[in-house]
Amino acid sequence: MASITINAPGNGLVYNTFLNTQLSTPRLCITSEEDEFDAETIRNWQNEGFDVSYVPLNEGGKDYLNRLENLKDGLGVGEQYAIVAYGDAAAFCLDHFHKPATGARLTALVAYYPTAIPDTRTRFPPSLRVLVHLAGESIDIVSTPQALGLQGRKRRIVTRKLDPGVGVGERKDISYTAFTYEYVQPGFAEHDMDEYNHQAAELAWSRSLDVLRKAFRKEADLERQWEINTESKFFNDSLADTMSTYVTHKNAAVTMGPTLVGGVGLRALRRFYEDEFLSTKPPSMRLRLLSRTVGSDRVVDEIYTTFEHTLEMPWMLPGVPATGKRVEIILIAIVALKADKIFTEHLYWDQASVLMQVGLLDPKLIPQGVNGVKRLPVTGRESARRLLNEHPARGQEYHQRLISDAKLKTKHKRAQSQSETPEQRKIHTNGTNGGSSKTNGTVSNNVSDTEKSFNRLEINNGTAAGDGNAEPEHKDGDAAPSERPSLAARVESEN
DSSP, rough: OOOOOOOOTTTTTHHHHHHHHHHHHOOOEEESSSSSOHHHHHHHHHTTTTTEEEEEOTTTTHHHHHHHHGGGGTTOOOEEEEEEEEHHHHHHHHHHHHHSSTTTEEEEEESSOSSSOOOOOOOTTTTOOEEEESSEEEEEEEEOOETTTTTTTOOEEEEEOOOOBBTTTTTTOOEEEEEEOOOOOOOOTTTTTTTTOOOHHHHHHHHHHHHHHHHHHHOOOOHHHHHHHIIIIIIIIOHHHTTTOOOOOOOOOOEHHHHHHOOOEEHHHHIIIIITTTTTTTTTTTTEEEEEOOSSSSEEEEEEEEOOOOBTTTTTTTTOOOOOOOOEEEEEEEEEEEEEEEEEEEEOOOOHHHHHHOOOOOOOOOOOOOSSSOOOOOOSSSHHHHHHHSGGGGGGHHHHHHHHHHHHHHHHHHHHHHHOOHHHHHHHHHHSSSSOOOTTTETTTTTTHIIIIIIIIOOTTEEEEOOOOOOOOOOOTSSEEEOOOOTTTTTOOOO
């Protein structure tokens, strides 16, 4: 009789290795030529869940190498360690660990501004993730001649000018992953150095964190805190829940790019949300997520947003009384997280489009002294609608019609304005002859309601009701999202 052996979960080297990787605290060594290292950088890695130790370079040589090799002592089955090195220590580690026989159980090596790097054709062991951050005017490149696949003892060092890498990310086109940082000097990532540069340091940090998380297979749920944040401030109006999502060990910051409102620090953020945001969202506001990108420490959202401007919005339209006009825009949110909490939040939108839709910007009004311009290059809600319905099934005709309708609408308004008498224009301006009107601070019922603004755009023969912009029939449920429960904002109209 044949026998069958079943390996249940929990048995076997492969399973235990994976389990140890998931449950163990990743071991990280920071090394530099200094006796003591930047305390804030060490704390940052500890806050991300790493077991951090520091090994100074001192005189280098065998003693330093032995201390690096001892980092793996005490590791369990399947556990590994990583090194983040700076300056001369980074050059030492790159030179040593690129050899196939070295670096057992070393899973990642991050080198900040090393004074020398291996030959740009050097291949590191496949099990080792390598990331190099380069800065300064020049770099020494160390090459070892090879004969019949064997490395010789002679080494050649060539000093070369450090040119920028490819694209805005400045990535070097070499055999291992490396980036240049053109406008900074070595030391830019250490908070206690005069050369510290916040922008370059944060960019390098994101790249380094991504490499280490992938190496240790440690996934972070970055979306959770951001979802709690958006739920609390857009739908529940909960100040306490909103504030609970921000870091407390650093100065969290929120910036609305077009209007420069927001705050830095928990006290300023609390005041901003309480006074300028939570109670100033129109009850008709609806949000629909179009895309989301999640990185090592960032979440980027593209959000279709629509509302009727029925109350003043200090964060989007500061100093502008309610106009009753409907607005459709795309919000872009860029959220950075540290230690699983929100550190910075940047919110962007097309302010020219908003101003045009509420009647504060006429593309045909060109400033005096500007020649050769017939119309300002701005659009209304057509921009948001194009992104909302961008999929190929719409075809070229749909997008061309959006653009054409935007131009025709502007020409029609101009012709109408020119044919009217001053009295007629005054009547239309005051809103007493149809369309939206506002009397004694009250918006009339002629303004399109919430259902028209979001759940159904009142499509009739390709035209959105009350809008004048062409909009073909929505298919496959792509443009008419199901209505979310009304914002629990408890926002009242101005009267």
